[in-house]
Amino acid sequence: MLSDTADLVVLRVPGPLGPPDLERAARPIAVVADDETRRRIEVCHRFVLDSHAASQAIYGVTTGFGPLVGFPGRSGLADQAENTLNHLTAGHGPDLPTAVVRATLLVRLWSLARGHSGVSLSVIDALTAMLRTGFAPVVPRLGSVGASGDLIPLAHAAQALRGNGYAYFGASRMPAGDALRRAGLQPLRLDGRDALALVNGTSLTAAAAGLALASIRRSHLTAQVLSALLADILGCTLAYLSENLLTAFGHEHAAAVGREMRGLLAGAEPTGARGLQEPYSLRCGPQLLGAAGSALDYVASVIEVDLNGISDNPVFFPEQNEIAHGGNFFGQPVAFAADLLTNTTVQMGNLAERQLDLMVDPHRNSGLPPVLATIPGEQHGVQGVQLAATATVADMRRNATPAAMQSLPTNLHNQDIVPFGTQAALNALDQSRSLRWLHGALAVALRQAVHVGDRRPTAPACSAVMDRLIAEVPPIDPDRPLDLDVQHAADVLDDYARERIN
Template sequence: MITLDGKNLSLADLNIILNDNVKVELDNDAIELVKKSRLAVEKIVREDQTVYGINTGFGKFSDVKIAEVDTRKLQLHLIRSHACGVGAPFAEVVSRAMVVLRLNALLKGFSGIRIEVLERLAYMVNNRIHPVIPQQGSLGASGDLAPLSHLALVLIGEGFVWQKNEQVPAADVWQTHNLEPITLEAKEGLALINGTQAMTAQGVVNYLAASKLAYDSEWIAAMTMESLFGIVDAFHPSVHEARGYQEQMDVAERMRNWLAGSQLATKQGEKRVQDAYSLRCIPQIHGASWQVLNYVKEKLEIEINAATDNPLIFDDGDTVISGGNFHGQPIAFAMDFLKIGMAELANVSERRIERLVNPQLSEGLPAFLSPQPGLQSGAMILQYAAASLVSENKTLAHPASVDSIPSSANQEDHVSMGTIGSRHAYQIIENARRVLAIEAICAAQAVEYRGVEKMSKALYTKWQEVRAVVPTINEDRIFSEDVEKLADWLSPASH
């Protein structure tokens, strides 16, 4: 059980909530803050004070006063009208993350929402009631309005929920659980949808997948090193200490550990003086991607505990301020940075694949690792596929955050496009995983020509694991199936 209080949720906590189905509970102190905040909203409504989103319209309609009798209707109209998401839905794990993160943000006690609504969100997490949320339609400022509106629809008994990979009407699910849908009171609809939880939820899933893939990329690269008689001197600690980047030093250390005891890796001068950059510079290139991952982690751990709706209520309701914490620029930048870091892991992997399959570069390996060069093509088109994925990543890596289109009659005149960046980062990570799967297939094949008995003990274990998923290439076959199987095995969901 993880206790949510709006302040101390970590990525490690979130990981087990998402992937180990750990349940959540609400912190008692946070509950008291939520209740105080709600009393402030009720006072504003009772005294007919004019406060944005409580008794006014939204966006360009912020100057339109709403009568007390219509405050419920205002919230209902808000959710329905803003549920404009289109396209394929987010993965169910992203939807789960969205519910957890919105709940955690509202527990900070700045949003004026009733505790009953938060208890229902917790119930959704603990009973795996995950909204179906379309991916497209958010500008990443004024919050992720469209995606979060689809989340809120489920609370009011509308929209759809995932149940055994099928989309089921939310009303039917609440009936099954013997619960009535929530009727939203003043401010509550706005509190639910003003936030960055779509881009952040996808961002968290991205980070968890990317960090695993970054570790996997190192043993895969080490196996390629063995296949090409790579020179281990390049990983000497003194080289990396001389530059001073901790991430670079860490990668070099892990590469030394992977290659410890290898009879295939060489010393400088044994076969050649130095390797190509894609081998020699693994700590520098992969280490730089780890710097990106560390930056992304830092921003996500702030954002998952942030109050991102508007207005925010302070001092027991004496201070109510319309601000802009819903603006997704910090996460937009982080996701664009993540795109570049992961695209580069794929770029350098593809260059190593080329060295494994190109007979002019592969130190005597059969052309394209073919069991019968000429009669059989071997890994020739595997390299094509990797090159295609890498090229696609280059287009996806264009920063979403440099774009902005004004909305709401120019009231919202600068937006982050952070959700687009987050979605594209996910696509890049998926592509990069397939590129690294191709490198692993090629390296596992190549090292057999060298003699697996000469591998380091650690890499021999990895070679056995790869072979349990993808058999030796004794004859040309449908390699697409191999790539997908190994990419699935490399994904966080399989471990």
């Protein structure tokens, strides 16, 4: 049922929308549009209706869609809206996670509420009402080429809001009409340009990329924490974190990683038993993670613009009496950024897997037993965890092929070049989950190293993080299934990073 606004996180449109807001949309939230915003939406809607009444050509209102733009559309606006969704409800594949779908509709609401898409206020009110509940449309993963907006996924979402197809209410999947009733929502009624405005934007692309970025930002900090823990537990010398060294490198993000790791390792007591130079998975951590930080900043700059822009066609400017037909629904900026996000994430995954390998190797781990087994042979420590980590990294690499230049002409060559930004963004989101798991796997190994090596971290900050891990992950003695331990460790690290970043 509808929730009281006082109980919910409140977002005010058209204020700035960022990746953390997308994560909040996984649960019921309140979106509030002020009177001026509602006035602009109504003025633009009236402009579209008046332009139509004056027989002005408007794509998707007076015309067919895509390559059929040269043919007249249906004479009735409600019928035209119906036809918009019917021919696009053609997706397939697994259901997208409800958190992704709800974030997508938040992004679409943000674009429509700018008052340049010509939608009726009823669409805005329906989206805000939905976001206050546990309702989420069932949206299949495959269908969008990210060029004329995320047409097919958004058509499925709009159909569910009308009571067609399927939806989730909470964790339960059911016919959309039943989910609407359980949520206390009325089926959405569409007229004029409402249907096309709902589907004609890259909102799924932006939402998936934004969610991926929010997670990977935390994983980037987690990678620095785990690298510090590893160095402390092994008793490494810390010359590779020298402020002079990293300043001389000239890359500010590498210097920032060095500062973070020096803070984490303040008070650490190296054993003096390690070699002069550590393997690259330790020694080059600031350079690798610094480059990752630089990439994440660029990705964030692109995604934040996209989240707060208008992805639609046409775009209406009532004050200038202008109807601008163009290509703001072409998702190339986020496509490029999402591919970079994937590359960055996979390299951080490579780092975590190599650090795990270092920890389990008795020839390189400062004398700890092989695979960190308490009694090697009788027990097998993190052997299974390492195997799963190897499989995970292989999967990440295999799925790291860039999507943003895989253009295939379609739609009778109307869409003769496309960016596949939706696939790029969803791939980045998949990679973010794999990286999170790899960090959990490395954390379980570090926790086990404390058990078998009888050496706790010596730096107070590292020791505090280890205490949090120890509270959630018992020692592996004897062997036991470790799948849930890896998840719990990943949660501990994610919570720590969230606290630090927020």
